[in-house]
Amino acid sequence: MFRLSKRVEYGLMALQHLARRSGVATAREIADASNIPYDLLAKVMQSLKRDGIIDSYQGVKGGYALMLTPEAIPLKRVIEALEEDVALTDCNANGAQGCDRFDTCTIREPLGGLQQKMAETFSGMTIAQLL
Amino acid sequence: MFRLSKRVEYGLMALQHLARRSGVATAREIADASNIPYDLLAKVMQSLKRDGIIDSYQGVKGGYALMLTPEAIPLKRVIEALEEDVALTDCNANGAQGCDRFDTCTIREPLGGLQQKMAETFSGMTIAQLL
DNA sequence: ACTAAATAGGATTCTTTTAGTCCTATATTT
């Protein structure tokens, strides 16, 4: 349906939250502040951590903090960290896998061009512009 | 997952087919040529017809033909004819419906800007550029 | 040492969306 997933929505809200308070915030705090299901947000934060966008601190007084300035975090990176790829078709993301008309297909290449434009759009906007 | 739906993929293939042969083609012919499930394509053609992108002729010797030149059919129109909207979030498409954090949400507006850029991208490419 | 509060992450379930199929009706040409 051509939408950002909830994971991405929640991730953006969380990063916005972290950018605003510029310190450590817990997943619980963010979930409460933005009215997001805690368990789901927890996974999102783990993904962002794995990607290196944020850092995490375990234990009491723990939480998450940005590893980068908001200006240095393009939306494209957030989306990709959250296990999606900015691609219009499967074939433009994964190649022939799973498409039985890969060879004869005549829309893949032109769509590839479009896709690149979209990728540029998502690269051009950063967390800083959400503030 | 941020992909075009099969409906849109099939619709683009069909329009490309019609643009190339610039005459009447049946759904069966297009389905065979592009290796698309016939039943599904039939619905897609009906939607394109309803939108006025193509015209249809019933009965033997019937089929479909473009109502517009390929240059006059932007992808955005095709996508919308096929029951999708080019929107990044539900709220940016339907307003407050179904989102319980509509009022407090702070990512909707900036995403709206992005969305508009995307819409422009999809408006800027036409069926002619698929040829 | 113990407890409380965090992150880490596996497994599962529920819901929604998308894709695909089936069947019948109607129109048109031969």
Place this chain on the structure above:
DNA sequence: AAATATAGGACTAAAAGAATCCTATTTAGT
């Protein structure tokens, strides 16, 4: 009348997305 199209409703199957549950580990404070 028969054959070949589109029109469209109803249904089923498969996949993806969202949400929940449970347990392990880490760490600060007492």
